[in-house]
Amino acid sequence: MKKICTIVLILSASLSYAQTANQPPDHPSVTVQGRTYTPRSILARNMGTPEDQETQFPPHKIIGNIYYVGTRTLSSFLIVTPQGNILINSTYERNVPTIRKSVEQLGLKFSDIKILLGTHAHGDHQEGDAAVKQLTGAQVMAMAEDVPALRDMKPGGKEHPIDKMLRDGESVTLGGTTLVAHLTPGHTRGCTTWTTKAQDGGKTYNVVISCSLRPPNVVTPPIAEEFNRSFKLVRSLPCDVLVGDHPAQYDMQAKHAKLRSGGPNPFIDAATCRLEADIEEAMFRAILAEQKAAQP
Numbered sequence: 316m317k318k319i320c321t322i323v324l325i326l327s328a329s330l331s332y333a334q335t336a337n338q339p340p341d342h343p344s345v346t347v348q349g350r351t352y353t354p355r356s357i358l359a360r361n362m363g364t365p366e367d368q369e370t371q372f373p374p375h376k377i378i379g380n381i382y383y384v385g386t387r388t389l390s391s392f393l394i395v396t397p398q399g400n401i402l403i404n405s406t407y408e409r410n411v412p413t414i415r416k417s418v419e420q421l422g423l424k425f426s427d428i429k430i431l432l433g434t435h436a437h438g439d440h441q442e443g444d445a446a447v448k449q450l451t452g453a454q455v456m457a458m459a460e461d462v463p464a465l466r467d468m469k470p471g472g473k474e475h476p477i478d479k480m481l482r483d484g485e486s487v488t489l490g491g492t493t494l495v496a497h498l499t500p501g502h503t504r505g506c507t508t509w510t511t512k513a514q515d516g517g518k519t520y521n522v523v524i525s526c527s528l529r530p531p532n533v534v535t536p537p538i539a540e541e542f543n544r545s546f547k548l549v550r551s552l553p554c555d556v557l558v559g560d561h562p563a564q565y566d567m568q569a570k571h572a573k574l575r576s577g578g579p580n581p582f583i584d585a586a587t588c589r590l591e592a593d594i595e596e597a598m599f600r601a602i603l604a605e606q607k608a609a610q611p
């Protein structure tokens with residue numbers, strides 16, 4: 316009996332190790348605006364469950380010509396113009412049919428996507444690029460610093476399409492809409508924050524489509540340098556509407572619920588434009604402090 320118990324104990328210990336092996340640690344913790352976060356809780360907040368990552372979220376207009384066409388926890392944005400549309404983030408390849416369904420539910424054609432962009436070279440945001448390119452023939456454009464990581468992303472052995480490499484500050488224009496690519500590295504080398512202007516109700520609004528600012532488990536000096544620059548840069552961007560590559564970064568579900576009640580557009584929310592940067596910068600500084608304290 317004792318022997319069986321020991322085996323069970325070893326088995327359950329190795330199972331829980333396997334489950335947490337890919338997880339960031341549950342420390343340090345930071346509190347921002349009354350909420351406490353750890354690296355693990357931020358990742359869980361961003362990703363949700365496997366089901367959340369694949370389940371369609373109701374497609375909706377955010378502001379002007381910008382629409383949400385992603386899943387519950389992985390954002391995809393569609394920018395609609397008279398000369399065709401721009402898709403930002405294909406997410407996982409298995410989600411491409413779901414994104415297509417969302418685009419069609421908005422009354423638009425998936426094949427009208429002329430340009431495919433992304434926020435950063437991780438599979439949960441850009442693995443589906445080759446599939447979107449196959450279905451639409453869209454031009455795929457990516458920040459040069461993310462291209463090596465994108466080239467390594469080959470779902471089912473398919474080459475990652477790159478039609479144009481972008482540089483920091485470069486513009487992408489289609490049908491009268493211009494998006495500006497800002498290099499905001501740290502999370503990946505070519506993490507790209509997109510800015511544009513949207514017209515709504517006779518007014519012009521500054522829209523920021525942000526790249527993740529979540530620091531890795533170990534922050535090396537070059538990555539720290541990138542983040543120091545990126546936090547400063549994202550804070551300097553004019554912003555009335557902020558959306559991010561995971562909906563939890565901008566409290567999408569709560570804002571979407573308000574949208575249905577019919578008041579002013581809940582996505583126009585300059586007051587929370589820098590909240591995600593505040594959370595991630597606090598975490599970044601706490602990780603650096605923890606790393607420094609652990610040094611002999």
Ligand SMILES: [Zn+2]
Pocket residue numbers: 435437502527
């Ligand atoms: Zn990522």
